[in-house]
Amino acid sequence: xxxxxxxALHILTLLAKTDQELLSSEYIAGSINxxxxxxxxxxxxxxxxxxxxxxxxKGGGYSLAMPASQITxxxxxxxxxxxxxLGVAKNTxxxxxxxxxxxxxxIEQLYNELxxxxxxxxxxxxxxxxxxxxx
Numbered sequence: 001x002x003x004x005x006x007x008a009l010h011i012l013t014l015l016a017k018t019d020q021e022l023l024s025s026e027y028i029a030g031s032i033n034x035x036x037x038x039x040x041x042x043x044x045x046x047x048x049x050x051x052x053x054x055x056x057x058k059g060g061g062y063s064l065a066m067p068a069s070q071i072t073x074x075x076x077x078x079x080x081x082x083x084x085x086l087g088v089a090k091n092t093x094x095x096x097x098x099x100x101x102x103x104x105x106x107i108e109q110l111y112n113e114l115x116x117x118x119x120x121x122x123x124x125x126x127x128x129x130x131x132x133x134x135x
Contacts, residue, residue: 004080007032007042009130012051012076016068016131022061042080049079068131074122 010032014023029039043062046052053065064071089107093100 004042004045004082005077007034007038008046008076008080009073011039011042011046012064012068012071012127013131013134015052015062015064016127017134018063020063022055022059022063024061028062045079049075051076051079068128069126071127072123073125073127073130074119076127077119077122 011028025036025040029036050065052062054062093103095101
């Protein structure tokens, strides 16, 4: 899994807990303890996926675009997923090896099965469920 999921989940949890109060990217970045530019990059992606809306100008900021009860943790995962849950190998196996020439197809099948199981589990929890763990 990449580092984007916990950042996206943090952003959306903050917004879910603020009850439609607008939050600035600086505030969000401060909560996550990351550079505001990185926070804005992930906010932009979450806006693209219709989880977040924004208001420009003085007093502007970000809020959830829909109720937290309508966003599953799987929805968030799909929005930030750029590889399988276990990542990808960076090497190219030897095609002359009996294992090397078949390993990638077999790993891909295993990863697809794991991704499916992971997503099925994340489908059982909403952002609201997750957010309710925080006071």
